[in-house]
Amino acid sequence: MRTESVELGYLAAPPQGAHPGIVMLHDVWGLSDHTRDLARRLAAERFTVLALDLYRREGALQIEDPGAWMRALSDPQVLSDVQAALRFLAARPETSGARIGVTGFCMGGMYALMAGCACEGVSAVVAFYGLLSHEHGILHDAQGLDPARKPRQPLDWASALRCPLLAFYGDRDEFVPLEDVRALEARLATSGQPAEIVVVPDAGHAFMNDTRPDAYRPELARLAWERSIAFFGAKLRG
Secondary structure, X not given: OEXXXXXXXXXXXXXXXXXXXXXXXXXOOOXXXXXXXXXXXXXXXXXXXXXXXXXXXXXXXXXXXXXXXXXXXXXXXXXXXHHHHHHHHHHOOOOOOOOEEEEEEOHHHHHHHHHHHHOOOOOEEEEEOOOOOOOOHXXXXXXXXXXXXXXXXXXXXXXXXXXXXXXXXXXXXXXXXXXXXXXXHHHHOOOOOOEXXXXXXXXXXXXXXXXXXXXXXXXXXXXXXXXXXXXXXXXXXX
16 A cells, blocks of 8 residues: 655555545544544555545644534635545546545535535545534534535535435434434435435444544444445446
């Protein structure tokens, strides 16, 4: 496996040849060792992975209130960054001519869904417990959100999905209520794209994160990971 830090983030690739690409979007805490580990795990499955650093312009980070931080992020800027990452991968010899997918976790799962609706060149999306609503939960602000930074809530993108989607939500997720998940399913049904929502039993938010013993569910995470690898293999290699 080859790994390197690049201007946009962290690149992990198989040792030889060209392979399908995947843009990986981190959670609110940034491009962590955990995210890099996930990128290497995907590269071991013969994908060329760019773990995009959405905070690379920020300098030293000190996120004290993750909700306030996410509410202040510019969704158009993030989607522009994802588009740049897609172009970067498409131009790399490790990915040249291959299809490219997007995956993400929590905040990154939210942006993965949006990218599958708004960005050019996305062939498949796997989203893990992405936030869906501005009306309640961690993205809600009683004073309202800046419409320039948050022009629409994630749910409102779903009917514009451009590629196949696989998404995972825990049935005990404190940030994404099941009513939001069901609303997502209904909106995706109007997109004309194949989309599957998996509600994982006995799982809360961040059940994939093996650095968080309070949240991690090893067997559920293993099954979701295997399903994701199979999905990307079918959609990006087929």
